[in-house]
Amino acid sequence: MDTQTLSLLHDIFQEVQQKQDWKTALDTLFVSLRGYFVFDNVAIYLVDPQTDGMEVAYARAVGRGKTAEADGVWGGSVANEVIAAGRMIIRETKRESENANRMDLAYLLGFPLYVGSKLSGALVFIRFGGPEYSSLHIQMASLQAFWAAALIERRDLQEARLQLDSVQRQMRLQDDFVSTISHELRTPLGFIKGYSTSLLRQDTTWDQSTQLEFLTIIDEEADRLAHLIEDMLESARLQSKTLQFKFSPVRIEAILRDVATRINTHIPELKITIDQEPLPSVQADGIRISQVFENLFSNAIKYAPNSEIHIVMSAVERGVRIAFADHGDGIPQEYLPFIFERFYRVPGERTAKGTGLGLYICKQIVMAHHGNIWVESVLDKGTTFIVELPIDPSTDK
């Protein structure tokens, strides 16, 4: 091999390797070598290990017959042959056409793609109207097939890496969760134990108002403990999809107003405003939907203390939308993609208590209704949670 060819290959290799995305890398590969090996279309067919079926993973038309042939259907049968035989196949096909021309004679060249040591698919080139493939062309094409297989392997490794990262993050969240939960469970339990032991002491007598105060604390802490345990069980049931939903026609605005009234009974100073247009009733599980609203209220109270809560309810195509806004500190953008994950809490100096289960529970409930929930937040301006529920989940998606 002369130095010029070597240097050319080196440059192409470098350019292809620098492309992050495997399809862009393939585009670069085929286009750079097209001056030395001419073809019209190329397609890659990969076997789906789950179904054993074959699908077109990549298709590109670079020459004549661009649009009509770009989808890769043309090479399916050669790809099947290549995969069955595990070796290169060359085939000439005469195509049925009313206007016979040279485009009707297709020259197909297929190569097996070995990813690792496994036969994972086939790469097929097509030339319309020739010329036939020379042995040098076959070598060039074979080089590209090797290269394509290496790029597919790189893609698989990148995907595996992403999965691994996500599993590692989950494991870290679980670890954090164990320490949070043990703290969260111990705190109310500590109060309950402390105040009841005090009340039971033989050597001291408590006046009635002190007794009442202690019993109130015990009662509230027991409620908190029950709530926490309920959240944990609920999130476990939602995750395992064993929670039953009871759908019936409900008026979302009535549910929201009920929750708001309940909250105002406990916190009369909390300012809640609700704007709404006439809304259709929706098929939903009213109790679960109240739970979503309760969680959103509770978060706004915790993370945007002293802020007014402004809710706008509107009708959207085949559904209703509830936008739930506070004017708190907001959430930094980099944490937004994670806040609906189980156990996730925004890191930082926040002192509010929590387990990272609330929004996860909200999201699971909304998804069980085939709805959608997302967040928009601006630092120092506030946070808005938006919930969309379809009128009838059974006909939606």
Ligand code: ADP
């Ligand atoms: P928890 O409140 O138990 O931590 P959530 O799942 O309800 O868990 O919320 C996840 C995180 O999202 C919280 O830790 C908090 O940092 C952030 N967050 C939720 N709601 C708001 C809000 N209204 N304003 C600012 N941050 C919020």
